[in-house]
Amino acid sequence: MPFLSYLRLYDNPWHCTCDLETLIAMLQLPANRNLGNYAKCALPTELKNQKLKQIKIEHLCSEEERLHPKSIIKKPEIAKPEFDSSLCHIYVFPVQTLDCKRKELKKVPGNIPPDIIKLDMSNNKIKQLQAKEFEDVSELKILNLSGNGIVYIDPAAFSGLVNLEELDLSNNSLENFEYGVLEDLYFLKLLWLRENPWRCDYNIHYLFYWLKHHYSVHYNGLECKMPEEYKGWSVGKYIRSYYEECPKDKLPVYPETDKEDEEWERHKEQSVQTIKKHGVIVTVIGY
Numbered sequence: 001m002p003f004l005s006y007l008r009l010y011d012n013p014w015h016c017t018c019d020l021e022t023l024i025a026m027l028q029l030p031a032n033r034n035l036g037n038y039a040k041c042a043l044p045t046e047l048k049n050q051k052l053k054q055i056k057i058e059h060l061c062s063e064e065e066r067l068h069p070k071s072i073i074k075k076p077e078i079a080k081p082e083f084d085s086s087l088c089h090i091y092v093f094p095v096q097t098l099d100c101k102r103k104e105l106k107k108v109p110g111n112i113p114p115d116i117i118k119l120d121m122s123n124n125k126i127k128q129l130q131a132k133e134f135e136d137v138s139e140l141k142i143l144n145l146s147g148n149g150i151v152y153i154d155p156a157a158f159s160g161l162v163n164l165e166e167l168d169l170s171n172n173s174l175e176n177f178e179y180g181v182l183e184d185l186y187f188l189k190l191l192w193l194r195e196n197p198w199r200c201d202y203n204i205h206y207l208f209y210w211l212k213h214h215y216s217v218h219y220n221g222l223e224c225k226m227p228e229e230y231k232g233w234s235v236g237k238y239i240r241s242y243y244e245e246c247p248k249d250k251l252p253v254y255p256e257t258d259k260e261d262e263e264w265e266r267h268k269e270q271s272v273q274t275i276k277k278h279g280v281i282v283t284v285i286g287y
Helices: 018-027 064-066 202-213 233-243 260-270
Strands: 041-043 089-091 098-101 119-122 142-144 167-169 190-192 218-220 272-277 280-285
Touching: 202 233
Parallel strands: 098 119, 119 142, 142 167, 167 190, 190 218
Antiparallel strands: 089 098, 272 280
């Protein structure tokens, strides 16, 4: 295949032995700089996680193996990857996309290709997001986790997602965010929060004030569902009522909680009109 310009080999349990010498030598040719960039050794142990592109070929074969290739008696047992990525589909147009929706996943895959821009894991069974779940996909810009029934997000779950622009957490079982959950999302623009049972107590304050301080982030769905006395209230209205119960001279040092909060929150809901058609998202700010 002399005209081959792109070759993906990652997520395979490569045995970096003498049998692989020809392939590795081909990948390391300067003309093949786009071939097999992320492929890594699974075995032997001393070469585990080393890229095929960077292995020293002279270390692969012993003198005996070069003289008598058939003397290689036993191949090591095949190492199964942590997650079978064949369950998901990769699309390269219009952006590098990994589609894992409706795959019965119970946790985030551990070997997501690092060049993925859009990751769709909606409608699975991922109940919790652990720390640093996405640290190897720093190029990610769109993450869809809707419809999983997520009940808990570790404060460091989104660590490393410094390029993320859109996060969909709608239709889950979230009641609040722990302090720190959103701190790494420097370039976030859209945050979908609908259809979550938001509990309006002190723990909801972090999410509300993070959104108020990051005024460029547009969101929807931040409405009290519990307890019953606040059901249907905007979170801004609840927070104002929370501080109205305190004497003014005893109020903690917090950003303003005056009547402008509810108007601000309503404006944030209305200012995002999103049209999703043929995989294209158009965001109109304002009216």
